[in-house]
Amino acid sequence: MVKHAKPKTFYDTFERRGPGEKNTTYCPGCGHGNAHKLIAEVIAELGIQDRVIFCSPVGCSVFAYYYFDTGNVQCSHGRAPAVATGLSRARDNAIVISYQGDGDLAGIGMGAIMHAANRGEHMAVFFINNAIYGMTGGQMAPTTLIGQKTTTTPFGRSPGREGFPIRMCELINELQAPVYIERVSLGDAARIMRAKRAVKQALLNQVNKKGFSFVELLSPCPINWKMTPIEARKWLIDTMEPLFPVKVFRNIEEPPVKYEPPKVLSDAELVNHFAATTEIEIPVSPREVEDQYIKIAGFGGQGVMSAGVFLANCAIKEGFNATWLPSYGPEMRGGTANASVIISNNQIGTPLVSSPNVLIAMNAPSLDTFEETVVSSGLVIVNSSLVSRKLRREDVRAIYAPVTEIAKDVGLIAAASVVALTLYACISGAVQIETIKKVIPLSLKKKALVDVNLKAVEAAVEYYQKNIKEAYSYTSVK
Amino acid sequence: MAKQLIKGNEAVVYGALLGGATHFFGYPITPASEIAHAAAEYFVSTGRCFLQAEDEVNAINMLYGAASAGGRVMTASSGPGIALMSEGLSYLAGAELPAVVVDVQRAGPGLGNIWPEQADYNMVVKGGGHGNYRNIVLAPFSAQEMCDFAYRAFELAERYRMTVFILADAYIGQIMEAVEVPTKVHHSPRKEWALYADRESRHNLITSILMNTELLYHHNKKLQEKYAKVERELVEWEEYDTEDADFLFVAYGISARISLSVVRELRRLNQKAGLLRPKTLYPFPSARIAELSRQVRQIAVVELSNGQMAADVELAARRSVLKYNWMGGKVPSIQEVLELAKEDMKQTTTVRG
Numbered sequence: 068m069v070k071h072a073k074p075k076t077f078y079d080t081f082e083r084r085g086p087g088e089k090n091t092t093y094c095p096g097c098g099h100g101n102a103h104k105l106i107a108e109v110i111a112e113l114g115i116q117d118r119v120i121f122c123s124p125v126g127c128s129v130f131a132y133y134y135f136d137t138g139n140v141q142c143s144h145g146r147a148p149a150v151a152t153g154l155s156r157a158r159d160n161a162i163v164i165s166y167q168g169d170g171d172l173a174g175i176g177m178g179a180i181m182h183a184a185n186r187g188e189h190m191a192v193f194f195i196n197n198a199i200y201g202m203t204g205g206q207m208a209p210t211t212l213i214g215q216k217t218t219t220t221p222f223g224r225s226p227g228r229e230g231f232p233i234r235m236c237e238l239i240n241e242l243q244a245p246v247y248i249e250r251v252s253l254g255d256a257a258r259i260m261r262a263k264r265a266v267k268q269a270l271l272n273q274v275n276k277k278g279f280s281f282v283e284l285l286s287p288c289p290i291n292w293k294m295t296p297i298e299a300r301k302w303l304i305d306t307m308e309p310l311f312p313v314k315v316f317r318n319i320e321e322p323p324v325k326y327e328p329p330k331v332l333s334d335a336e337l338v339n340h341f342a343a344t345t346e347i348e349i350p351v352s353p354r355e356v357e358d359q360y361i362k363i364a365g366f367g368g369q370g371v372m373s374a375g376v377f378l379a380n381c382a383i384k385e386g387f388n389a390t391w392l393p394s395y396g397p398e399m400r401g402g403t404a405n406a407s408v409i410i411s412n413n414q415i416g417t418p419l420v421s422s423p424n425v426l427i428a429m430n431a432p433s434l435d436t437f438e439e440t441v442v443s444s445g446l447v448i449v450n451s452s453l454v455s456r457k458l459r460r461e462d463v464r465a466i467y468a469p470v471t472e473i474a475k476d477v478g479l480i481a482a483a484s485v486v487a488l489t490l491y492a493c494i495s496g497a498v499q500i501e502t503i504k505k506v507i508p509l510s511l512k513k514k515a516l517v518d519v520n521l522k523a524v525e526a527a528v529e530y531y532q533k534n535i536k537e538a539y540s541y542t543s544v545k
Numbered sequence: 546m547a548k549q550l551i552k553g554n555e556a557v558v559y560g561a562l563l564g565g566a567t568h569f570f571g572y573p574i575t576p577a578s579e580i581a582h583a584a585a586e587y588f589v590s591t592g593r594c595f596l597q598a599e600d601e602v603n604a605i606n607m608l609y610g611a612a613s614a615g616g617r618v619m620t621a622s623s624g625p626g627i628a629l630m631s632e633g634l635s636y637l638a639g640a641e642l643p644a645v646v647v648d649v650q651r652a653g654p655g656l657g658n659i660w661p662e663q664a665d666y667n668m669v670v671k672g673g674g675h676g677n678y679r680n681i682v683l684a685p686f687s688a689q690e691m692c693d694f695a696y697r698a699f700e701l702a703e704r705y706r707m708t709v710f711i712l713a714d715a716y717i718g719q720i721m722e723a724v725e726v727p728t729k730v731h732h733s734p735r736k737e738w739a740l741y742a743d744r745e746s747r748h749n750l751i752t753s754i755l756m757n758t759e760l761l762y763h764h765n766k767k768l769q770e771k772y773a774k775v776e777r778e779l780v781e782w783e784e785y786d787t788e789d790a791d792f793l794f795v796a797y798g799i800s801a802r803i804s805l806s807v808v809r810e811l812r813r814l815n816q817k818a819g820l821l822r823p824k825t826l827y828p829f830p831s832a833r834i835a836e837l838s839r840q841v842r843q844i845a846v847v848e849l850s851n852g853q854m855a856a857d858v859e860l861a862a863r864r865s866v867l868k869y870n871w872m873g874g875k876v877p878s879i880q881e882v883l884e885l886a887k888e889d890m891k892q893t894t895t896v897r898g
Contacts, residue, residue: 083750117744120614132750138740140613141752142606143636149603153610153618154740156594157568161614161742179606182599331592334730340591341559341726343547376721380550383723389550391721416806417799418720421878 076107076116077134084133092130096296098253098286099128102195105263106164107135109270119162120154122147124176126168127201145176148183151190159328162273163190170200173209173233180235187244187278187324191269194235194281197288198307205291209233212310217291232310236283240316243323247272247280248316253287254304258313268318276326277319285311347505349384355412356387359497360420362437364405365429365450365484373510374427374484375406378491381498381506382410390418403433410497425495427487428454429470446494448487466494466535473526479516482523489527494535500528548723553691553713554579556724557621557647558587560695565731566645567616568594570607572626575659576715577649580621601626605633605646612642613751615739617699621647624665625656627673634708635674638768639753641738643702645695646680647711649718650798650849652874660874661715661799666853669710670826677765679772681709681779682826684797688722690824696727703733705775712826714849716799716876781824782833786812790819792890793837795858795866796847797823799876804847806879807886816890826854831861838862843889845869847882 073079081088093099110116116137123131125144132139138161142150151165165183172180172194183190199217200206206219210232214223224232236250247269251262262284269280285307287299294302332340361378365371375391382389392407407420424445428434431454434447441447443462452471468490474483485507492498503524508517551559557580561569569584581597588595594611598604601622608618622630627648637644648669652662672678681701683694691713698709740746755761786808787793794804801822811818821837823830838844838861845867846855852868859866869885871877 117747118742120740120742122610129754132752136747138742138747139750139752140610140740141640141750141754142609143632143753146603146606146609146633149598149606150610150613152596152603153568153570153607153612153616154614155610156596156607157611157614157616158740158742161740178599179603182603186596329589329592329594337562337591337730338728340587341563342728343549343726376550379721383548383550389723391550392716393719414805415722415802416809417803417879418716418722419803419876419878422880 074104074107074111076110076136078136081133084130091134093127094290096287096289096299097127098197098284098288099195101253101259101262102193102284102286103131103134105259105266106166106193109263109267110137112267113270113274115162115270115274118160119164120158122151122154122163122165124167124171126171128166128168128195129202131166145171145174146179147171148176148179148188148190148192152183152186152188155189162270165190165192167192167194168201169194169196169198169208169210173235181238181242184239184245184279184281185242187246187322189273189276189278189326190280191273192279192281193266193269194283195286196235196283196311197286198232199288199291201288201291210235210311212306234311236281236316239281245279245281245317246277246319246322249281249318250283250285250311250313250316252285252303252308252313254285254300254308278322278324278326283311285313347384347509349502349505353386356410356497358413359408359410359425359495360423361408361410361425361427362405362420362423362440363408363427363429363484363487364403364433364437366432367404369429370481370484371404371429372406374488375408377485377506377510378408378488378498379410380510381502384506385498385502387412388415390415392418403430403436405433405437425491427491429484429487430454431456434458448491448494450483450487466490468530468535470527473530474523477519477522477526479519479523482520485520485523486527489524490531490535493528493531500524548725550721551688551692551724552579552719552721553685553688554649554718555583556688556692557695557711558583559724559726560692561619561645561699562587562591562593563727563730564696564699565617565733566593566619566699567733568608568611568618569620570596570598570604570611570618571620571622572598572601572604574623574626576651576718577621577623577626577647579718580647580649584621601629602632605630605637608644609633609637609640609642612637612644613640613740615733615736615741617643617645617733619645619647621649623649623651624653624668627665627668631668631674634680635672635676635678636753637708638672638674638678638680639676640751641706642751643699643706644708645698645702645711646708647695647713650712650714652872658874659715661876662849662872662874663714663798663800664850664853664872665712666826666850669712678768679707679775679827681705681707681775683709683711684823684826685711685713685717686798686801686822687717688720689724691717692724692726696731699733700731701779703736705771707771707775712798714798776828779825780828780830782830783822783824785820787819787821787837790817790837790840791842792816792818792886793841793844794818794820794847795822795834795844795854796820797826797854800847800849803877803879803882807882810879810883811886818886829857829861831857834858834861835863838864843867843892845886845889849876
């Protein structure tokens, strides 16, 4: 027995439209009324009214929330699948419906629908294809037929000018993730019954967490087609259906991706996740150091960026303030990459070092670039393994040390920057060698790398004691 | 709790997750991509949702959807991406949905380059999209504040049902500093207006369309009243050496860090310089600037733009200010700003407010 009562999914009166209002905003003979009723009936039959969140689009169905007594979100033009994605990812228990017209879905919203489909989002999409823009006044839609007259194709759609009608089911059928794709028609009573079965399948798929389900409903728009409702249904069947074949494109039993809810960490686990990892004891009494404005520069692969991070890490472990700022972007691909590091007892202003009092030049282009920027009486450590020239200036303190060779001797060229930092630490006293040794294991994951870097520190200290300590004093300006 | 050396772009993700963030939807763009990288790692490993959207237009609409469902949602981008989000930001404001957006500013216009600029000020602070709306705008100037502001932002967004922007720049995103990470996790309470896919919330409607002019007029009035409340309750700033200052710098973000260094140099030279840095750009510390304007002889706004914030400072101070502007990704050294200030201090003709 067929009951012709209003499904309880609809509000009794449409108060959001107006007090006591019982009529919809749809024109006589419009297919939206049919489509709404089918969806409302299926929601009632499946007993999912409380769980439904209905996304209404921009277009004639913009006010679907007047009618559906479900959760409602009104979306911007074409973005309903993105909004539905957000909803679906936020509420596991939600049955999310994205209801869209042809301009909304296949025009402005083409990107959104294709990607939601491709991700296999948990949503049922009901796509009303009436081959025209309804609400804005009968303009051409992506699905408008060749030769069809609209307000923006007054001479009929011409493929040379406007291209061909887009068939969405066929397009989406190219994707792997969707579980269900069907095109139905609202052309007559039998077709409407078939359409209801499709609506039910799409919503059942949501109940069963099967995934993305897409139902295209060919729908009449008598007003904009400039036809009577009866003519419109006939035109739909005779003219639209041959171009947009009514059929099941896909109906997969086993979804290609099984739904698994994420494992959410507890508060304690979350706090732990971000807590400072390993604590180390640094036996250091708070002391004053002159502000260190350090520029570490070299070619990519010499590890100057990570050396800077490492140095800043040592400094904060000793209780200093420190900043690290990289030079990044195109400059990194040229001869010199560099990092700015500042160590200070005070709050640090700009983290940019434009006039360093310490320059560690790991290769020749770096020395060329930054030599002139060093402040008078500043310290310049030059990697003499790779830089053959001497400094052009005489007002800075220059140290020439074969840091690459020292690193090579301990078995890891990449440790050159650690050698350079160790020399800097020895000369300046800004950070302690003990600190460097303790921070190395925190910064490196591989045990083998830790050992060789510690060896590099030892080698650098030895080199300092043999070759620099005696010869060097703050007054011996080279 | 011990401090950790963390990059600004990573600290913002730490703060967000501890602040109760549940969803991150984003699209890659330099120099904000590191936030997406950190979010991809940490949102997923903590059981929250990270999703790389197909573009910024849909990313912001994913925020709209997840916020409708009561989630604590965020995204991060830079100027070109924020511009694409303008439509969605306007809808979020119209529907009064809470959201958090991080803008790591790069240089424009157009594709510009990836170096820092502060030229998104007008777009972000004045709204950006269509309609009469505002965003709460927080301006971090350290990695610590990237963390702290993200930690607070979700609660603010929900309290006022607004978008909260964290307006950083390429340097504040890139900087690594010692950060103290919060040790308490915040959670979003159930919200009476949101959709939970259950009977209690079934009658809720999230929308920005009000076809009746009377209704939309009142909606707009209500929004303006809310913004006035935000202006009364939320304005924050920090001052350095302003007590006896007769030369006032106003700057935010990386420019405030530079200005702080300059103020210290000037103090060393026995010049009475001070700095006011807004921590909120909307609401703007206009009243305090007006007060200081009566005290100081000159005001200089240091900005990596053509003077976008300077216009607001002038409005607040009711007088012309000195504009120290850099554009195109160029960032001044201490010396460059110092020279300008020293030169301007010689002028004695500046009119008092």
